[in-house]
Amino acid sequence: MSENTIRIATRKSPLAMWQAEFVKAELERIHPGLVVELLPMSTKGDVILDTPLAKVGGKGLFVKELEVAMLEGRADIAVHSMKDVPVDFPEGLGLQVICEREDPRDAFVSNTYKSLSELPQGAVVGTSSLRRQCQIRAARPDLVIKDLRGNVGTRLAKLDSGDYDAIILAAAGLIRLKLEQRIAGFISSEESLPANGQGAVGIECRTDDERVKALLAPLEHLETRYRVLAERAMNTRLEGGCQVPIGAYAEIEGDVMTLRGLVGNPDGSQIITGQVTGNKTQAIELGQALADDLLSRGAKPILDAVYAK
Numbered sequence: 001m002s003e004n005t006i007r008i009a010t011r012k013s014p015l016a017m018w019q020a021e022f023v024k025a026e027l028e029r030i031h032p033g034l035v036v037e038l039l040p041m042s043t044k045g046d047v048i049l050d051t052p053l054a055k056v057g058g059k060g061l062f063v064k065e066l067e068v069a070m071l072e073g074r075a076d077i078a079v080h081s082m083k084d085v086p087v088d089f090p091e092g093l094g095l096q097v098i099c100e101r102e103d104p105r106d107a108f109v110s111n112t113y114k115s116l117s118e119l120p121q122g123a124v125v126g127t128s129s130l131r132r133q134c135q136i137r138a139a140r141p142d143l144v145i146k147d148l149r150g151n152v153g154t155r156l157a158k159l160d161s162g163d164y165d166a167i168i169l170a171a172a173g174l175i176r177l178k179l180e181q182r183i184a185g186f187i188s189s190e191e192s193l194p195a196n197g198q199g200a201v202g203i204e205c206r207t208d209d210e211r212v213k214a215l216l217a218p219l220e221h222l223e224t225r226y227r228v229l230a231e232r233a234m235n236t237r238l239e240g241g242c243q244v245p246i247g248a249y250a251e252i253e254g255d256v257m258t259l260r261g262l263v264g265n266p267d268g269s270q271i272i273t274g275q276v277t278g279n280k281t282q283a284i285e286l287g288q289a290l291a292d293d294l295l296s297r298g299a300k301p302i303l304d305a306v307y308a309k
């Protein structure tokens with residue numbers, strides 16, 4: 001491989017392509033003369049579009065093919081939404097860089113209403129995320145939650161065709177795709193605790209590739225790394241994949257990190273929340289401590305019941 005080239009394995013969805021193009025532009029800006037090529041690929045997660053993700057199961061549906069490409073030397077790096085990155089990496093690969101986070105909140109998207117509280121009794125809300133469903137149903141048990149799959153554009157088209165009164169999407173995806181005008185209102189983290197890693201982009205590469213690691217290093221955003229590390233540590237200790245009703249969200253002020261967590265069941269009838277505070281350099285320990293706290297207060301049977309389905 002030319003010393004002068006980096007190849008990015010990426011999914012073909014518009015959001016994945018945006019993220020890959022973003023990393024390409026950053027690398028080319030920081031390293032003049034570097035050639036960055038994109039290798040767009042289909043993943044299992046892209047193919048299984050008609051089955052609710054929660055039912056498809058299996059971790060890493062969207063990343064496996066990209067990882068194989070790196071291990072076989074067809075690509076050097078993969079760019080991921082941190083929300084979709086499994087906890088464990090295959091032997092020989094690792095998460096090298098976490099880039100600065102975009103808005104981590106969930107967004108309320110509707111052509112008629114401005115917020116969840118404005119929705120009339122029995123309105124239909126689209127989401128396939130058990131985490132979103134749980135928190136929405138807890139606040140509004142009267143709402144009807146209807147499955148919503150596909151990439152961001154597909155989901156917006158389904159809203160526009162009248163299948164839903166509102167849908168919930170990650171604000172970050174809409175902002176990146178220049179669809180921010182579709183956001184009727186931002187949902188606060190108090191109303192809907194985001195998923196671990198939501199809004200952050202991570203870069204994976206071969207752990208022994210010192211050339212690529214050095215080129216990637218300037219893209220690292222340390223504050224985002226601490227936050228995402230804490231959120232992922234909580235999720236890992238709870239053994240949560242991405243398709244479980246778990247929320248985890250860390251904020252930092254000065255050196256002090258506050259991490260909030262939530263475990264619930266899909267219908268929102270049970271929700272356990274918790275919060276820990278400590279030095280940001282203790283991010284992983286904070287995440288583990290919060291997970292243990294949630295487990296000691298009843299998270300385990302809730303999660304076991306979800307996994308059993």
Ligand SMILES: NCc1[nH]cc(CCC(=O)O)c1CC(=O)O
Pocket residue numbers: 081082083084168169170171172173197198199200201
């Ligand atoms: N689950 C799919 C997914 N993975 C990352 C994002 C949004 C962007 C991000 O969180 O970085 C989305 C779409 C969504 O949840 O609306």
